[in-house]
Amino acid sequence: MSSRRSVCRGCGAEIVWVKTEAGKSMPCDPGAVPFWARPGAPGKVVTPLGKVVSCDFIGERDRVSGFGYVSHFSTCPKAKEFKRK
Ligand SMILES: [Zn+2]
Secondary structure, eight states, X not given: OOEEEEEXXXXXXXXXXXXXXTSOXXXXXXXXXXXXXXXXXXXXXXXXXXXXXXXXXXXXGGGOOEEEEEBGGGTOTTHHHHHTO
16 A cells, blocks of 8 residues: 655644545545444545545444544544635
8 A cells, every 4th residue: 555644734643645446645644443334434444455435433343344544534623624625
């Protein structure tokens, strides 16, 4: 997987850019976390294969879907300012 580190222009947090299947780069929080895929779930992760998946971040350990990078848009305190653009 190709990713490069940088810093969020909104909140100054460290982020990584993760390439999605669609060929776009998505700003994500550094470090992969376990996720539980569920259609319509509020969370969004990008898997190491570049798939963007709706998910929960808590669930039963033995039913975990995999590990992925959390979209920084869902955690950034300044996310609203990005959307205004
Ligand atoms: Zn941010």
